[in-house]
Amino acid sequence: MTVNDDSFTNWKNREEIAESMIPLIGKLHREQDVTVLLHSRSLVNKSVVSILKTHRFARQIAGEELSVTETMPFLKALTTLDLGPSQIDLGMLATLYQADERGLSVEEFTAEAVAGATGANKIDRREPRDVVLYGFGRIGRLVARLLIEKAGSGNGLRLRAIVVRGGGAQDIVKRASLLRRDSIHGQFQGTITVDEDNSTIIANGNAVKVIYADDPSQVDYTEYGIRDAILIDNTGKWRDRAGLSEHLRPGIEKVVLTAPGKGDVPNIVHGVNHDTIKPDEQILSCASCTTNAIVPPLKAMDDEYGVLRGHVETVHSFTNDQNLLDNYHKAERRGRSAPLNMVITETGAASAVAKALPDLKAPISGSSIRVPVPDVSIAILNLQLARETTREEVHDYLRDVSLTSPLKRQIDFTTAPDAVSSDFIGSRHASIVDAGALKVDGDNAILYLWYDNEFGYSCQVVRVVQYVSGVEYPTYPATAV
Template identity: 50%
Template sequence: MTNTWLQTLAQAESLIPLLGKLGREKSVKVELAGNTLMADSVTGLMTAFDQHPELDLDQVYQVLEQVLASDVAQTVVELESLVAEADVASVLAAKPNNGTETPVVLYGFGRIGRLLARRMCTLGHTTPGMSLAAIVVRKACDNDLTKRASLLKYDSVHGVYEGLVKVDEENQALIINGSPVKVIYASDPETVDYQAHGIKNALLVDNTGRWRDRDGLSVHLNRPGISRVVLTAPGKEMKNIVFGVNDNDVTNDDRIVSAASCTTNAITPILSVLESKYGIESGHVETVHAYTNDQNLIDNIHKGDRRGRAAGMNMVMTETGAAKAVSKAIPSLEGKLSGSAIRVPVINVSIAVLSLNLKSATSVEEINQLLKNASNRAELTGQIGYSDGADAVSSDFIGSQQAGILDSLSTKVRGNQAILYVWYDNEYGYSCQVVRLMEKLAQANLVNMSVVKDRAA
């Protein structure tokens, strides 16, 4: 790119209205090598395009104009591939477009629930095929709506939410960036009739962790207005999906799916790349994890013995099922990985230490380059990040959108033995993964895919 900085700045600024219209009017998300191009920040666009100097921003502008003028809606478009096409109009015409929008219900509005809402309702960002319709919570106090709005707006870890959040007491709703989100008070899912609130064919996301098996979650599915359920925790008797690794395993018949755990999402994409390249004989995953709400702040009774000790001043040995859960996304790793965890006194961002016995020898340079290349592939950009920062510490990764980020300067290799360190924002990075899975389910392309397969057969 031969443009001067100011010329490039002007070109990036000219893209913001186009990206804004595509998001607002057509619910089209524009991605570049797997990263979402946001309409809220010229700096963000400059950073994104700086990594792709081969792109002509004048040509990018023309392509986005074509997308805006087309019938494409409620979908994701990959900018890099469109720019490379000689006949953009034909590519857009062939893109599936049902023009529908799936309402989303967040059942539970704790740490993950609020971050899902933030991600879905981020200014300059669009979630194709879906919109936040309702939140279901237990009423905590007389001014519950005001408290919920405040917790969404102000967060000690992730800072102040830049969007507009208002309270509509009369209609029992939160107004987020101008869109009403109904707040439904219920202590049991069996009591909720979503259709009575004007909600039909909704995708419900259970953030409570209260039910983790098919029978428990089926209660949601049996309520009027709900057509699909996603669990934001490891699930039993259902598919555990790590987006970017095994999301293609989901079919239209899967009405209840799990988005697995934050740790499983952090390590599985990297393990999938290593398994494909070298093969993994065995390994152990040790997670050094930020403390969470299920621990006590001071010593007290807890169903998990050590988790009852003060979270803010102790390293707490505990268990994790994340290593075993990897095999649900990568079946070839069944029985090959063990895992354990240590909760530590930081409020967010964790690190997983992967100690692996590979089937073939390698080197630090080879593994780092392999994973760096993977982090730049469109299909894994959101799942694998790459850090070569000499001064990197945990707080640097707060707000990271990737599921896991390799700390390349810490990689250790001796023959076929490798130790990798993977950072992850166990709150927001995981929430971004959940939203990616929700987008795929909400776009309702699975039926079309099944029809294509049937015809091919």
């Protein structure tokens, strides 16, 4: 048998195993509200090839691919346990098991590692929490996709309504079409139908009412059976407490803004300061996409090395706020054609760091350049550290942070030598450390951080909403068993 034959036979064997994993993963998700992960990447509703590609990501840990033959025994072990709502990482199970020297079987090790989610330790399945989207632009539609995707178990968050201004004939049909097809993020994963008579979009069985209103004061959400809902304002029209409080109408309990909040509105970056949200807080902000991209790695670097000062330069994809062709704009430079120019502009991300990371005393400055790409940006974080280090040390530290730390859902890590911006479309992390571009000289470190400023940020928004709604389930195993 030739090498080619061996490779193909091996692929077919792994393909067969991955295929057999799908119903096990689906059953755990639907019946027990368990989300199966592989190094923080969900395997729920994934194809055979996607499961195999996700396993290949493990090359970044030990330089070799994690095989489905290694993870399948752990998945089978999970199906025998009395599991409650949780997220369980097969990659972490396999990695920790390899390092464990007690001679436990896979079944024994798995039961111990996820004990916090079994038997008497199980948490109760949550009743679905109503969510309303106010606005249905780029972020609104991506958040809608995520909410619909995460409704698969029948628990957690439930998108009940979208509030928009009337747009004329076939408005709801056109909005449904924009949800179904996206030039950057591709096709919606599932089916979408429209009930024009009842002003409803039905996506993967989720009936979402489309409410037309020009102002928050025009809506009584209880008329639509909506109770104690979390409203996500992705218009950015209101950014202070007084303006956002207008959303606290009958049926709405909390308001989450998808833009930097002003005044005393808390700016939350999930993974960094979400645990500071007070239970009775009704209004909060998810800050900006750039703030979400730089704060987690900034915290990681400060925790390990100390940061004395820093500067962030963002090279940002153009946004809907800019003009396609030169035309009047109230802001400087943004009136010039976005697809044809690099445009210097301001960013509030640096000043927002203080709100999300108050323990960081280092001054952080910032500036931004908009460039002619429609999605994915890069933040260049130039830091003066409190101690000298080496490139190898920082490289290994950030890789470990992305794999095993509490920030692993926010920080990703790539060693791809030819990575470019389009490679990160659809990334669910707040930012991705580009290992090849990392520069360290004594007490100076320069990090290059890619981020999908649309989808990655939307994932951060949903994580915050899950947290405040009480449906953010714990992840197992911990980094040590």
